[in-house]
Amino acid sequence: MSADAAPAQTPPPAGLPPRVGLFVTCLVDLFRPSVGFAAVKLMEDAGCTVEVPAAQTCCGQPAFNSGDRADARDIAKAVIRAFEGYDYVVAPSGSCASMLKKHYVELFDGDPAAMERANLFSAKVFELVSFLTDVLGLDQVEAAFSGSATYHDSCSGLRELGIERQPRKLLQSVEGLELKEMQDSDVCCGFGGTFCVKYPDISNKIVSEKTRCIEESGAELLLAGDLGCLMNMAGKLKREGSRIEVRHVAEVLAGMTEQPAIGEKKRG
Amino acid sequence: MHITSPAFKDNARAALDDDALQRALGNVRSGFIGKRAKAAAALPEFEQLRDAARDIKDHVLAHLDLYLEAYADKVEASGGHVHWAQDAEDARRIILGICEAKKARTVTKGKSMITEEIGLNAFLEEHAVTPVETDLGEYIIQLRGEHPSHIIAPAVHVNKDQVEEDFRRVHTHLDPARNLEEPTTLLSEARAVLRDKYFQADIGITGANFLVAETGSSIIVTNEGNGDLTQILPKTHIVVASVEKVVPTLEDMSQILRVLARSATGQDMSVYTTLSTGPKRPEDPDGPEDYHVVLLDNGRSAMLGSEFQEMLRCIRCGACMNHCPVYHAVGGHAYGWVYPGPMGAVLTPSLIGVDQAGHLPNASTFCGRCESVCPMRIPLPKMMRHWREREFSRNLNPAAARYGLGLWAFFAKRPAVYHAAMRLAIGTLSRLGRRSGRFASLPFAGGWTRFRDLPAPQGATFQAQWAKKRKSA
Known part of the structure; x- marks a missing residue:
């Protein structure tokens, strides 16, 4: 297949396991590889x-949201080229998945061939948890976690991809885990990509409101599906001296919680 | 109005340090959101109504010249006068001309953002005409010498105790020992003071929520009835409206009204919906003898056909700012001009230039809550991004940010180089952070670590670990 020709769209062959290309996301790659391994385990367990x-x-996204369409377009083309041969493209992040699924197509106005290719690609892209539930039909996981957890709805996943009940459904199947909803779980945590360093005072105010809601939930563990939001909220909770632990939802669903929580040191 | 949008960051910091303001902003979060959600949920066809409202305005914007001419003809036919104003200065001159012709000394005003946009009050005062705001919130901020901080709740940044102080300071003819503890007593006092003003006024000025092409009517929606008294009692009524307010028919207006109040305050309808069509006719018991409409462009026609055209669907309900975490944090004045919140972040650069208002479309997390509640389905984050594109292509963003982005993009477009560089960087960072699991401060990361810790990387990158695993498998 030449690099620039759109491949023929073939559905996953019956009987063969679906081939998934994992879009790791830069933050998981750099800061928290265990989320990537949890994603691999969850999808392999599901066949x-x-x-x-x-x-x-x-x-x-950093280029796209900074108004740099040319670099965003180059990166989009490279991602599409690397992933379009898979049956599915899955990312452990609503924000990155939405960039691939919803926004790449916006980058190719006036280039019908590239647009067509971006549209075919878009149909294959899913965020991890909603992929497990909505595509693979999973309604429970084999995992245990002893304690209470609260779930933050990250903005892009919630409002661009409709991810809300899926993580809660799977979390309810985790043995020993009690879900405690926080107030305003659908309100932004103040991360916003480069926003949090361009407007640190405002970001701080927003995340302070969020950590108040998290504390008031009474949960011992904070979960979400996006590492950017998680690092922001964990960073603030730790700065405030909170004992609440913070993890990506995939770690708990995969039963892989042996690594220290986000921002915590190695035990022992 | 003086523009402070370029100082957005300083404005925001001052707002965050202002305890009284922060107390007042709590009311935005606790009040509007729940009421809107309840009103929307109570109406099964609410989402379809949003579609219909969007479609009506899209149709109008595609044929704006046609509907404006039809509207103007109807106004003239009913005995009114239509004035076309290219910009704010034009509009001010036209309005002053009418005031001078009528030898007006006092004008009462209904709540109107468009007169804020053209800076009408200060201009009239300079020319010895006294404007009196009659909406309670507008009246309060006029006493305080301020500007609205919210498009439907202009004094939302003011607390009740502050209003009490202002009333005692200004209403010196009243008993100083009177009790003003209850909000209703403040309301009654304002109402009594304003009552005389309505009768003294030579001219009443209102904005318009809609202009109806079919009938030549202008429509205002209010909750206090002040708009009715403003436009009925004086001998002259001036309507000031921007060109995109026109809708084809009364039926269209009614459709959009069904989403307006629900989105704004959670009411099914505002208390008063008032139509005015031309001056008083011989058989009418009351109404103005003279009826003028000032139609303002002020940069809007330049938005037609651009990536910002959809912004002209806005009906000024305020839902976007009511749901905006940035607005909740800093309030409306920080935005530095007339229109705050997400709608202001898109509209303000269109009207005063992105070189002045560049911060506004950047000061957003793109959380998308504004778009999710906008009754007109305006894609606000997308249009803020379009402003960022304009800024980027004009090199308007800070050099450090451009340099950083360029460097990042160089690596992001070269996976092999990227992975090698990141292996090194992350290796170092994770060694440094191993002991505590996080950083309380880090060179070049001050924007992050000033307020929060930075979680340390776990160890080797995922890509490095994955490659190793595959090799050994």
């Missing part, structure tokens, strides 16, 4: 073959 193309870096 998928998972591969990780090396030709991936970032989804391109």
Whole structure:
């Protein structure tokens, strides 16, 4: 297949396991690889073959949201080229998945061939948890966690991809885990990509409101599906001296919580 | 109005340090959101109504010249006068001209953002005409010498105790020992003071929520009845409206009204919906003898056909700012001009230039809550991004940010180089952070670590670990 020709759209062959290309996301790659391994385990347990193309870096959001369409378009083309051969493209992040699924197509106005290719690609892209439930039909996981957890709805996943009940459904099947809803779980945590360093005072005010809601929930563990939001909320909770632990939802669903929580030191 | 949008960051910091303001902003979060959600949920066809409202305005914007001419013809036919104003200065001159012709000394005003946009009050005062705001919130901020901080709740940044102080300071003809503890007593006092003003006024000025092409009517929606008294009692009524307010028919207006109040305050309808069509006719018991409409462009026609055209669907309900975490944090004045919140972040650069208002479309987390509640389905985050594109292509964003982005993009477009560089960087960072699991401060990361810790990387990158695992498998 030549690099620039759109491949023929073939549905996953019946009987063969679906081939999934894992879009790791830059933050998981750099800061929390255990989320990537949890994603691989969850999908393999559900019967998928998972591969990780090396030709991936970032989804391109920093460029796209900074008004740099040219670089965003170059990155989008590279991601599409690296992943379009898979049956599915899955990312452990609503924000990055939405960039791939919803925003890449916006980058190719006036280039019908590239647009068509971005549209075909878009149909294959899913955020991890909603992929497990909505595509693979999973309604429970084999995992245990002793304690109470609260779930933050990250903005892009919630409002661009409709991810709300899926993580809660799977979390309810985790043995020993009690879900305690926080107030305003659907309100932004103040991360916003480069926003949090461009407008640190405002970001701080927003995340302070969020950590108040998290504390008031009474939960011992904070979960969400996006590492950017999680690092922001964990960073604030730790700065405030909170004992609440913070993890990506995939770690708990995969039963892989042996690594220290986000921002915590190694035990022992 | 003086523009402070370029100082957005300083404005925001001052707002965050202002305890009284922060107390007042709590009311935005606790009040509007729940009421809107309840009103929307109570109406099964609410989402379809949003579609219909969007479609009506899209149709109008595609044929704006046609509907404006039809509207103007109807106004003239009913005995009114239509004035076309290219910009704010034009509009001010036209309004002053009418005031001078009528030898007006006092004008009462209904709540109107468009007169804020053209800076009408200060201009009239300079020319010896006294404007009197009659909406309670507008009246309060006029006493305080301020500007609205919210498009439907102009004094939302003011607390009740502050209003009490202002009333005692200004209403010196009243008993100083009177009790003003209850909000209703403040309301009654304002109502009594304003009552005389309505009768003294030579001219009443209102904005318009809609202009109806079919009938030549202008429509205002209010909750206090002040708009009715403003436009009925004086001998002259001036309507000031921007060109995109026109809708084809009364039926269209009614459709959009069904989403307006629900989105704004959670009411099914505002208390008063008032139509005015031309001056008083011989058989009418009351109404103005003279009826003028000032139609303002002020940059809007330049938005037609651009990536910002959809912004002209806005009906000024305020739902976007009511749901905006940035607005909740800093309030409306920080935005530095007339229109705050997400709608202001898109509209303000269109009207005063992105070189002045560049911060506004950047000061957003793109959380998308504004778009999710906008009754007109305006894609606000997308249009803020379009402003960022304009800024980027004009090199308006800070050099450090451009340099950083360029460097990042160089690596992001070269996966092999990227992975090698990140292996090194992350290796170092994770070694440094191993002991505590996080950083309380880090060079070049001050924007992050000033307020929060930075979680340390776990160890080797995922890509490095994955490659190793595959090799050994």
